Amino acid sequence: xxxxxxxxxxxxxxxxxxxxxxxxxxxxxxxxxxxxxxxxxxxxxxxxxxxxxxxxxxxxxxxxxxxxxxxxxxxxxxxxxxxxxxxxxxxxxxxxxxxxxxxxxxxxxxxxxxxxxxxxxxxxxxxxxxxxxxxxxxxxxxxxxxxxxxxxxxxxxxxxxxxxxxxxxxxxxxxxxxxxxxxxxxxxxxx
Amino acid sequence: xxxxxxxxxxxxxxxxxxxxxxxxxxxxxxxxxxxxxxxxxxxxxxxxxxxxxxxxxxxxxxxxxxxxxxxxxxxxxxxxxxxxxxxxxxxxxxxxxxxxxxxxxxxxxxxxxxxxxxxxxxxxxxxxxxxxxxxxxxxxxxxxxxxxxxxxxxxxxxxxxxxxxxxxxxxxxxxxxxxxxxxxxxxxxxxxxxxxxxxxxxxxxxxxxxxxxxxxxxxxxxxxxxxxxxxxxxxxxxxxxxxxxxxxxxxxxxxxxxxxxxxxxxxxxxxxxxxxxxxxxxxxxxxxxxxxxxxxxxxxxxxxxxxxxxxxxxxxxxxxxxxxxxxxxxxxxxxxxxxxxxxxxxxxxxxxxxxxxxxxxxxxxxxxx
Numbered sequence: 001x002x003x004x005x006x007x008x009x010x011x012x013x014x015x016x017x018x019x020x021x022x023x024x025x026x027x028x029x030x031x032x033x034x035x036x037x038x039x040x041x042x043x044x045x046x047x048x049x050x051x052x053x054x055x056x057x058x059x060x061x062x063x064x065x066x067x068x069x070x071x072x073x074x075x076x077x078x079x080x081x082x083x084x085x086x087x088x089x090x091x092x093x094x095x096x097x098x099x100x101x102x103x104x105x106x107x108x109x110x111x112x113x114x115x116x117x118x119x120x121x122x123x124x125x126x127x128x129x130x131x132x133x134x135x136x137x138x139x140x141x142x143x144x145x146x147x148x149x150x151x152x153x154x155x156x157x158x159x160x161x162x163x164x165x166x167x168x169x170x171x172x173x174x175x176x177x178x179x180x181x182x183x184x185x186x187x188x189x190x191x
Numbered sequence: 192x193x194x195x196x197x198x199x200x201x202x203x204x205x206x207x208x209x210x211x212x213x214x215x216x217x218x219x220x221x222x223x224x225x226x227x228x229x230x231x232x233x234x235x236x237x238x239x240x241x242x243x244x245x246x247x248x249x250x251x252x253x254x255x256x257x258x259x260x261x262x263x264x265x266x267x268x269x270x271x272x273x274x275x276x277x278x279x280x281x282x283x284x285x286x287x288x289x290x291x292x293x294x295x296x297x298x299x300x301x302x303x304x305x306x307x308x309x310x311x312x313x314x315x316x317x318x319x320x321x322x323x324x325x326x327x328x329x330x331x332x333x334x335x336x337x338x339x340x341x342x343x344x345x346x347x348x349x350x351x352x353x354x355x356x357x358x359x360x361x362x363x364x365x366x367x368x369x370x371x372x373x374x375x376x377x378x379x380x381x382x383x384x385x386x387x388x389x390x391x392x393x394x395x396x397x398x399x400x401x402x403x404x405x406x407x408x409x410x411x412x413x414x415x416x417x418x419x420x421x422x423x424x425x426x427x428x429x430x431x432x433x434x435x436x437x438x439x440x441x442x443x444x445x446x447x448x449x450x451x452x453x454x455x456x457x458x459x460x461x462x463x464x465x466x467x468x469x470x471x472x473x474x475x476x477x478x479x480x481x482x483x484x485x486x487x488x489x490x491x492x493x494x495x496x497x498x499x500x501x502x503x504x505x506x507x508x509x510x511x512x513x514x515x516x517x518x519x520x521x522x523x524x525x526x527x528x529x530x531x532x533x534x535x536x537x538x539x540x541x542x543x544x545x546x547x548x549x550x551x552x553x554x555x556x557x558x559x560x
Binding site: 005009012013016017020021022024025028029037038041042045046049050053122123126127129130142144145146150151166169170173174176177180 | 199201202203206208233234236237238240241242243244245246247248249252253255256257259260263264274275278279281
């Protein structure tokens, strides 16, 4: 980011390469509307370009970037508040009858061999469980799991105390545990 | 560590955000606490099972972002581009190295500002006489010889005129048939006009301004009624010695007389006379001393001063006349004393001297009598 602030255009390409996948997934899980994710992700990086001079390096770059992404997602969610968004169980429209959840579950290219063997049902269940989380808990969960931000930075982005962030994360994990209890034996077997 | 504290840090433990000591303590607690061990393993299992798999973004997203960035930069107005350039420069300017360099330059600049300027031509050297308390006024300026000659010319022309005017005044009076014992004010007027003429002559030369330690400056102070300053300047010139010293010493006493009258000036006139005995200024000092003593009624001191002038041709006639007058006054005083001794009651004493116009202070006590 320092290089880009000095006018190095190639540094921006590196930033995009490094963060676009995570940002895209964060936006995807937040909006749950794949059609908007690409535009919103692009808008995140455009905001970065427009406000690059204002970044003072007082916080981590990833924290700043996800704060932009979060704010854009909140704006989009407000716009979509009264719109119907596609469900994970909604058919994609193809002849094979696959749903959105199926599509997301099978798009993961870097899953381990063991994970690859798990049926798409598990992945759909996970996504459904995450989707079912309250907004504040899902937000914390995604920032922790996708963006890999520490709790302190999540607290800074969301504007709540760090202990509140941890509580939300704990509640989110408890909910996921309840939703995924049937796969717990599988998880134990992985260890 | 207890279970309550473990519950607070279990998430930090799971995500590796604990410091080493706390993490070790938490792990030790888990080994002994089955409840906390269950909590920890349950959360870990949930996290592992529920780990989200990242979806690859659409292939064109990265290129689309880069293209959008290129378009955005191309569409930026000139003002925005300038602002971005300033921001880039500001990023450089905010670096600690530049800040330290700027601070250093500021310090050097301010130090240069406060340094005292040195004379570039080195045409003067400040010399402080040993054994004398250092004051700014006692600095002596030694200048190159040609400049000195040019500057000394008006002074040299002024000072002899000043001295000669005093010495020529009695002779002129004598030639004109005036009485030599005219009031002091007349003589003072003559001297003042001479001083003014000398000052004007000095000012007439273009490009020559009176130095702070010159006779011109002292004379100007005298003419301006700044007698304290004039006395100080004349005394400084007299202390330096040289050809100007007698006239300066005399003028210093004149300035003192203007301030404190004859009681203070009379003994100083005597000093000037004794120091510069054979000079016109010394003779004039003797005459002025006699004049002051006569005004003060100290007739014996007046006689001594006037008798010293009998050997000076220019003052002889005036001194003789003054001595005759003194003799008459002494006789008058003696007769008055006799009359007072004969009729102490009801007799009005004859005043010993006429009212001293130039003696505003109380009469001087003559210890020699």
